[in-house]
Amino acid sequence: MSPASQSARDLMRRDRAFDFSSQQRAWLQFKESMRRDRQFDFMVNVKDLELDISHGPILYIEDLNVSFDGFKAIDHLNFYVDAGELRCVIGPNGAGKTTMMDIITGKTRPDSGSVYFGQKIDLLRLSEPEIAEIGIGRKFQKPTVFEHHTVFENLELAMAGDKRVFPTLFARLSGEQRERIDEVLGIIGLGEQAQREAGALSHGQKQWLEIGMLLMQNPLLLLVDEPVAGMTHQEMDRTAELLLSLQGKHSVVVVEHDMDFVRSIARRVTVLHQGTVLAEGSMEQVQNDPRVVEVYLGE
Amino acid sequence: MGPLTPLRGDTGGQVMLAVVLLVAIAVPVLNLAVPDGNPWHVSTYTVTLLGKYLSYALLAVTVDLVWGYLGILSLGHGAFFALGGYAMGMYLMRQIGDRGVYGDPVLPDFMVFLNWKELPWFWHGFDMFWLAALMVVLLPGLLAFVFGWLAFRSRVTGVYLSIITQALTYALMLAFFRNEMGFGGNNGLTDFKDILGFNLQADSTRVALFLASALALAVGYIACRWIVTSRLGRVAVAIRDAEARTRFIGYRVDRVKLAIWTFSAMLAGVAGALYVPQVGIINPGEFAPLNSIELVVWVAVGGRATLYGAVVGAVLVNYGKTYFTGAFPEAWLFALGGLFVLVTLLLPRGIAGLFRLRLRRRTEAPAVREARA
Numbered sequence: 175m176s177p178a179s180q181s182a183r184d185l186m187r188r189d190r191a192f193d194f195s196s197q198q199r200a201w202l203q204f205k206e207s208m209r210r211d212r213q214f215d216f217m218v219n220v221k222d223l224e225l226d227i228s229h230g231p232i233l234y235i236e237d238l239n240v241s242f243d244g245f246k247a248i249d250h251l252n253f254y255v256d257a258g259e260l261r262c263v264i265g266p267n268g269a270g271k272t273t274m275m276d277i278i279t280g281k282t283r284p285d286s287g288s289v290y291f292g293q294k295i296d297l298l299r300l301s302e303p304e305i306a307e308i309g310i311g312r313k314f315q316k317p318t319v320f321e322h323h324t325v326f327e328n329l330e331l332a333m334a335g336d337k338r339v340f341p342t343l344f345a346r347l348s349g350e351q352r353e354r355i356d357e358v359l360g361i362i363g364l365g366e367q368a369q370r371e372a373g374a375l376s377h378g379q380k381q382w383l384e385i386g387m388l389l390m391q392n393p394l395l396l397l398v399d400e401p402v403a404g405m406t407h408q409e410m411d412r413t414a415e416l417l418l419s420l421q422g423k424h425s426v427v428v429v430e431h432d433m434d435f436v437r438s439i440a441r442r443v444t445v446l447h448q449g450t451v452l453a454e455g456s457m458e459q460v461q462n463d464p465r466v467v468e469v470y471l472g473e
Numbered sequence: 474m475g476p477l478t479p480l481r482g483d484t485g486g487q488v489m490l491a492v493v494l495l496v497a498i499a500v501p502v503l504n505l506a507v508p509d510g511n512p513w514h515v516s517t518y519t520v521t522l523l524g525k526y527l528s529y530a531l532l533a534v535t536v537d538l539v540w541g542y543l544g545i546l547s548l549g550h551g552a553f554f555a556l557g558g559y560a561m562g563m564y565l566m567r568q569i570g571d572r573g574v575y576g577d578p579v580l581p582d583f584m585v586f587l588n589w590k591e592l593p594w595f596w597h598g599f600d601m602f603w604l605a606a607l608m609v610v611l612l613p614g615l616l617a618f619v620f621g622w623l624a625f626r627s628r629v630t631g632v633y634l635s636i637i638t639q640a641l642t643y644a645l646m647l648a649f650f651r652n653e654m655g656f657g658g659n660n661g662l663t664d665f666k667d668i669l670g671f672n673l674q675a676d677s678t679r680v681a682l683f684l685a686s687a688l689a690l691a692v693g694y695i696a697c698r699w700i701v702t703s704r705l706g707r708v709a710v711a712i713r714d715a716e717a718r719t720r721f722i723g724y725r726v727d728r729v730k731l732a733i734w735t736f737s738a739m740l741a742g743v744a745g746a747l748y749v750p751q752v753g754i755i756n757p758g759e760f761a762p763l764n765s766i767e768l769v770v771w772v773a774v775g776g777r778a779t780l781y782g783a784v785v786g787a788v789l790v791n792y793g794k795t796y797f798t799g800a801f802p803e804a805w806l807f808a809l810g811g812l813f814v815l816v817t818l819l820l821p822r823g824i825a826g827l828f829r830l831r832l833r834r835r836t837e838a839p840a841v842r843e844a845r846a
């Protein structure tokens with residue numbers, strides 16, 4: 175099989191049946207991929223990929239573009255995250271924050287641009303599960319935990335490890351794995367709820383459980399979308415503590431609307447507007463930037 | 474881990490298997506040891522009827538495995554059942570030998586009737602039981618694998634998937650109706666004489682087939698329990714409840730579905746193979762779309778995602794069917810439809826849901842006490 179048809183298959187695999195617009199997009203991407211200078215390798219073995227962060231950043235997004243039916247959701251975006259950093263991304267509704275995460279995690283394919291994990295790993299060549307496997311975890315905007323599983327089982331399912339069919343069928347929890355689950359239960363403060371069905375948790379608890387599920391995958395980079403939406407103040411404080419406890423060990427990108435919350439955790443803030451970076455810096459710098467003020471006051 | 478470990482915590486399943494065991498001991502004794510005429514005698518007709526119910530029960534378990542635990546509403550499981558049945562039917566046809574109406578030593582009657590001169594290639598080897606038994610699981614497994622591979626990797630789900638499973642069984646029905654296919658056309662395969670050298674009409678053979686069905690149900694049930702209580706089973710339920718999320722945490726959703734789906738189809742083939750020698754015929758009618766829909770009703774009535782509920786549903790609904798089609802033949806479809814509506818409205822968790830409610834109340838009490846203390 176030629177490399178070109180392999181890459182075409184690769185692209186087709188990503189899109190859903192009965193979704194014609196995304197099939198169209200896949201076709202455009204297919205044509206794009208036929209360009210000689212951009213042909214993919216025959217096979218990507220995720221295990222062989224090595225993360226290279228010797229220059230500092232763990233995530234490189236360069237000149238990224240994506241449009242939906244002509245609407246530019248991401249417009250020449252450049253965005254870098256350092257290893258071990260806790261970064262906040264703010265911006266009005268529709269700024270493209272969620273779309274950016276969709277692209278990093280392989281859910282949406284960009285029209286052009288590059289996304290690298292470290293200096294060497296081209297994320298645009300990997301599928302969603304492959305991206306999860308190399309260490310990028312994501313918390314969705316709407317908490318989606320497995321409602322009919324207990325809190326403990328949710329963490330068990332999310333745990334890093336061999337996730338192929340037969341190893342999963344024969345899997346047994348080792349003492350070490352059990353300890354890791356208990357540890358994460360402690361971090362997210364749900365030790366008491368371990369045997370409860372996740373569907374019975376409060377909204378805030380579900381958000382924490384989701385962060386816990388992320389941690390079970392030992393991700394190098396965590397993408398957290400609107401973690402405090404709908405939370406009480408107490409829950410927010412608890413969440414801030416939780417996220418702060420992660421920096422250093424993990425690189426974290428938090429998308430959030432709530433300014434108080436961002437102020438309470440952020441060192442560096444990136445303001446996204448109309449799919450591109452409007453400003454970047456400390457919270458103070460960003461807040462005093464006239465363009466940012468205009469965007470937020472104009473909202 | 475012992476062979477019964479998967480039954481831990483499954484009160485419903487334990488009770489169900491205990492009943493099956495009891496019936497499996499009592500019925501042969503009452504049939505073979507108690508003389509005809511004695512009020513305790515169980516007729517051979519009843520033995521065979523019960524054997525048929527047991528093979529249906531196994532089939533229902535396979536449907537619940539994919540519907541209840543994986544979220545795939547298969548409206549085509551009858552096809553896997555029928556394929557297993559045809560594989561067994563082919564063996565039984567070859568067993569007839571030269572005792573057919575036309576007395577041909579090799580060719581089954583319908584081939585002689587069609588003026589065929591030799592056995593089609595795919596009928597070769599079916600005179601050997603082991604090969605036929607292998608085909609009983611391989612043919613449905615292969616069909617399910619190819620179908621699932623195409624459907625799951627292109628992420629066809631929900632109603633669309635249900636519709637194409639229905640189309641699958643319908644297409645097979647049309648194909649098997651054709652004489653040129655070489656499976657006896659609309660008459661199917663019938664007039665069986667014996668199995669493994671034992672006369673199919675003999676009481677003892679009937680009892681043996683009944684026992685084989687009970688054993689297959691017990692083993693199949695425990696195998697399915699083993700899957701659903703494994704981590705893979707928890708992944709399956711996760712796929713059922715939040716497929717995209719499961720993919721996202723790193724599971725190959727299409728492969729998990731493919732594995733469980735294929736296993737389910739193979740087990741459905743076993744059910745079909747046990748069914749055919751007991752009812753004495755297999756014809757394309759077994760592929761009828763309505764059959765597959767009925768299966769789903771059995772599971773819904775018994776209670777989805779419990780496995781034992783599928784057994785209860787299959788037996789009760791089929792008992793009802795036997796009764797109804799005897800008493801008011803025209804009313805059966807209405808009764809079935811009405812039953813489905815009633816269950817959906819009044820008992821969304823089926824009959825098993827009634828038990829579960831009680832169990833939960835009983836087990837919750839101590840926890841509440843603990844919480845207060």
Ligand SMILES: Nc1ncnc2c1ncn2[C@@H]1O[C@H](COP(=O)(O)OP(=O)(O)O)[C@@H](O)[C@H]1O
Pocket residue numbers: 242243247265266267268269270271272273274
């Ligand atoms: N799959 C999609 N199809 C069409 N439009 C989309 C799609 N996803 C996002 N958009 C649009 O792109 C813009 C950016 O959306 P989003 O990234 O969700 O913004 P944010 O998360 O910053 O609020 C919005 O105008 C949204 O309507």
Ligand SMILES: [Mg+2]
Pocket residue numbers: 271272273315
């Ligand atoms: Mg958003």
